[in-house]
Structures are given as C-alpha cells and as structure tokens.
Amino acid sequence: MDKVMSNKKMIALYVLPALALVLALIYVPIVLTGYYGLMKWDGIGAMEFVGLDNYSRLVQDSAFWQSAYHALLLALFSALSLIAYLAVALVLSGEIKGANLLRKIYLIPMLLSSVAIAQLWLKIYHPTNGVVNSLLASLGFEGTIEWLSDTRIVLIAIFIPIIWQYAGFYILIYYAALKNIPSSLVEAARIDGANPLQIALRVKLPLIASVSKVTVVLAIVGSLKYFDLIYVMTDGGPNGASEVMASYMYDQAFRSFDFGYGSAIGFFLLLICLVVTWLIRKLTAGEEIQYS
C-alpha cells in the first residue's frame, strides 16, 4: 500500500477521474455562471456584454433583498434548531430505553425526497381538509388559518417542514459524535461527582466542538441556498412572501428568461455562501480539544 501511494503517477491516476468530474460538473459551471452574469442574455439569442450592470441592478433590487432576508431568517432558524437536535442527540446517546428505535424514527424524514415531503406538508396545511386545521376546528377554534396563502405566516409555515426534514440528519451526526466519546472520560467525571447535566455541558459538548462547527456551517450555508421544498410548496408566493435567493434566481433565469441576471444572482449567492462559511470558521476558531 505504501509503495503504491509513494508513486506519484499512481496517485495522479487515482485522483484524476474524480478531479475531472468535479472540474467538469462544478468548477466549469461556476466559471460559466460568473461569465454569464456579465452578459445580457435571454438564454436563446446572442449575448451582449454589459459588465457589472447585472450586479448594480441586483444591489438595487428590493425583491432580491427581500428574498435574501427570508433566506437569512431560514439560516437563523436552522442554526437555532441545531440546539434542539443536539439536546435530542444527548438524550438518545444516554442509556435510555428504545434509543435505537427513536433514532430510526428521527431519521425517516431524511430518507424521503424533498418533493414527497412537500406534497405531504401541502396536505397537512390544506386550508379545509388539512390535519392542522381539522385539529384546530375540533378543538373549537373558529375560522380558517390559511397557512400557505397568508403572507404573514407562510414563511414560518414553510420553515417547519424544512427544519423537520433535516432533524434526522443532524441528530445522526451528533449521535455518532457523542457515541465516540470514550466512556472512561464520562465515568471519570461521574466519579468526580458531576451530575448528568454537568457531564453533558462540560465534558461532552467541548469534546464534539469540531463536529458542531461543521453542522453550523452546513445548516447556515444549506439554508442560504435552499430551494426544493419552497419551490414545490409555494413557488415563492404569494407574491414573493416566501421567496428565497435560490427560488428568485430560478424565477429570473427560467421564467423571465433573464439568464444574465439569473446567473448574476447565482454567482452572488455563491459569494455570500463563501463569505459566510469563512466568517463562521473565523468566529468559531479555537483550540481543538482531544481526548487521549
């Protein structure tokens, strides 16, 4: 094995297929998107170079900033929900009855496709036949809440399934990390007289800090570029009340046939995600705690 790995040609041979795919499918399109973003292009006819016009339009586009605000809210919500996921994972990783079964139950939403989840929640939110409204009615609540068509609540209504969708994913990550903490450390703390809460906060959490950082980045960046559930459930509506950056980009490029502007939004979105990732890394930088 060492022999193979020390041979530079062999390394190149192993790396090349994946590298070629990543380049062709990810980096080339990114460069192209950046290039289209400088053009005025309807996706069909000739392109016209307009320099940074699309970007100056972007800065002044209130609809875009509204969608950016919604995406930011989603990022905030998903970041906060990480705390709840972590709490669940802490409980599950303790020696409680049925932890195995619960873990599987939490994981199920992750196995469903976004479109299936969207269809499911459309039924749940249906104004007259939906589960939520039927339940409210049976509790004696008067009037109908129009979950997906009331501009004041549509955003919250759509955040709930998104957060629900990813619960299993993050719980699984935290669970795996927590299970990796050597029991000798936990036992030592217990002998020293720490109660379960102290063990969780003072021993376990610091030990999984590196994993937590990764999940924060995943949650925030994932939210900023979120698209699928919103596209299926509300299509950004009513009148942009649930639009996020990615759905706005789709709208501009594929509905208004403004590929130049759509590409500019896409590229800008990429920049935002990069900056945010860098920022989170900077803010959470600190010494790694190792157990050994």
Added chain:
Amino acid sequence: MFKKKPLTVAMTVALASALALTGCGSSNNNGNAAGETNTGGNAPAEGNAGGNAATAEKVTLKMMHLWPAGSSKQQNMIVNDIIAQYQEANPNVTIKQEILENEQYKNKLKVLSASNDLPDVGMTWAAGFLTPYVKGQLFAPLDDTLEGGLKDSFVSGTTEAYAVDGKTYALPLELNITPVYYNKAIFSKYNLEVPQTYADFQKVVETLQSNGVAPIALGNKDRWTGSLWYMYLADRLGGPETLKNAINRSGSFEDPSLVKAAEDVQALVNGSAFNKGFNGLSNDEGKSEFMNGKAAMYLMGTWELPNFTTNESVPQEFRDSVGFFKFPTIEGGKGNIDSWVGGPGVGLFVAENSKVKEEAKKFVKFFVEKWGEQSVTKAGVIPATKVDTSKVQLPQMYIDILNELGKASNITLFADVQMSPAVAQTHLNMIQALFGKEVSPADFAKNHEEALKQEAGK
C-alpha cells in the same frame, strides 16, 4: 485506539453531508440530462446533410413533440398515425420523433437553440414564448404554407397569435377557450339560474356563500388561474381592445376600466367568492374543490372537457351535473358575451436552418390538416382548425362549445402569453397580490404600466 475515532466521526459527517448534497443537486441533474441528450440530437441532423436538397432522395425529418405515450396517450397515437400516413404517401421520407414531457421539452428546446440545433419540425407556444426564438432567427416563416386555402381552415385569430411583425412562424394545433363550468346539482338545490348579467352572477355568489357553499373553485398558487378572472372582468368592462392595447403599448394599463376590473376582483374576494386559502393552492387542488362538489363554479380552459364528459375515472353522476356558461356581461361595460379569453395551445414550427425546410413545411401542412380531422374525436382536443359539428360524433358539451366557438366575436389571448416573459412575471405576481389584497387596484395598474413601459424602452 482512540486516535482512529476522530477519523470515523469525520467519515460519518462526510458521508452524511454527501447524502444531503445529493438532495440539493437534483435540479442540476436535469440540466445535465438535457445537455447529454443534446449530443444525441445531433445525429439525425448530420444524417440530413447527406440527403441535401434533392427531395426525391431519402429524406429524414426530425420532429420533436411533447406528447409521450404515457401521459398523453391519445395525442401520441394520433401523431404516430399521421406520421405513418405521411410516410406511406411519401416513401422517401422517414420521420424520426423525439418525445419529451412538457417542462423537459421547454428546457431542451432552449438548449438546442443555443447551439442552433433545433429539430426540423417541433412544437412551440404562441406570442411571448415564440418571440425570442423568432428574434433569434430560429424559426422559419410559414406564410407560403398558409397560402392556397390553408389559412381559411383555421378559426380566425388563431394563426395571428403566432405572428411576429406580420409573419406567421407556427401553425396552431390546439385551441382553448375558457367557459365558467358550474355544478347543476348545486345550482338547482338553491334554486339558482345561470347568470346572464354580472349583477345576477353576484347574487348567485351571495346565495351560495350564505349557504356555506364555496361559490368559486380557484387555485391561485399557479397565478394564471386568477388572471383568467381578471381578464374577463377587464374584457366585459372595457371591451377586448383595452387590455390588448395596454399590453401592446398603444394604450395604458391605467385605463379606468382596467382599474375597475381590479376593484371588482377584490370585491369578489371580500365577498368570499372563492374557496378558502386559494392563494396557497395549486390549480389541481382548486379544481378538486369543484370536482368533489364543494365549490359550485370553476373558470377553466376547454382542456378540462374530457373530465366532464368522457373520462371514466370521474364519477358519471358528477359528469352529468356539469354545465357551462359564458362569462356574464356587465351593465354599462363595453364587453360582448361572445368574447372569450383563451388561445391556441401548442403549434408546429419549422426550423429556419433545417436542411429539409421544404419537406418540413409540406409535412407541417399535412399534419395540421390530419390533426384537425382526428384530434377532437379521438383525443378530445379542440383543434385550431374549424370543425364541422354536423359530421362528428361527440358528447353534447363538445358540440355546444364548438358551436360557441363558431359564434365567438373575439378570443383574447391569455395575458401571460401575450406579454413578454418578464412582464408576464410581474403580471402574475400582481394577480396574486391583488387576490391577496396586498396591493390596491390603483397600484396594481401602476405596477403593470411601469413594467410594460420598461420593457418597451429596452
């Protein structure tokens, strides 16, 4: 031993995130698929190069359409039948089909045009969809094909929807108008008559509403559904020209009748005329309110006719109880009751850079004629060519609609099709805002006016 563990954690994270990423990447995959099939699309075009110009030689025509055997069985069968007939009559011609589902079809058409690789014959939609392709000189004008009587066989006004600067670039296959369907059983239960005037209509809405029945089924998440209501009100108030002129910039969108139409929409909303939560429901969900008898009326295109006549999966009892009426006239308004909102659906184009353009035009002409003979009887699709109702066997509702079509004084093309794509998006968003009472009728008109002005200034 402990040293190994952080690695496992890292692996789990990496694996899990890879799983999550595949979910996000699904939209990309579509694009790739289109890109890959694109190269496949080149092959027949190259084949054509060999058969150049000389028509007596072997000719391969490539046709792309959007009726897969799975979801549009009847249409697919008719296409195959017409192609078989044509190949029999012209043994030197081979027609190759490529079939894609609606959305994929649109995407692929765009990809192919970017590389100037359109099929010889394909399908397009009217006006706003067609214009960029014409401006990009991708479609061939078909005026010479229309000469010699073919033009007269079309319902008047249908080919014009495919015209840019006086030249026609596609021949329509489908034609749809939008009647108001109503549930006769519900109407008779509350002793209601089909409304002749808008005042009658308002009374019907009021009666139904006070009896706890949703008067109108609407799924306005799709937005064009609400646009139909606005368009009819605009037509009945200001006549067909007002809206048309506002869009083609010879008039203004801030015309009093267009503002009044927006006010009337909000009056309907205020009177709870539509089912609850309509702005969050898709057209299919809105339709189901009508189909399961919860709502009494439904304004929709004639493409729904099979559901109310021949579709066996819809209960017979329901099908028997569906009728239709024309959108009532408004007192003092300029509109005529025989003016319809509607328009041609897909039409056939011939690619400008097709190597076998003449043969393709010949085929398109043949196709349109044969399609007109078969589509309504076999697939329930109303063709854009005139149908002689005395010669065909059809359910009564079809006959009635076709007769109405014969009497039609005007067909106003769907607003979002008339407008350029960017303006159409403004229109559709504004419609949703208007129905949701987030925008005042005056601002509704003003926003349209600004979007149209900006587009015209480009």
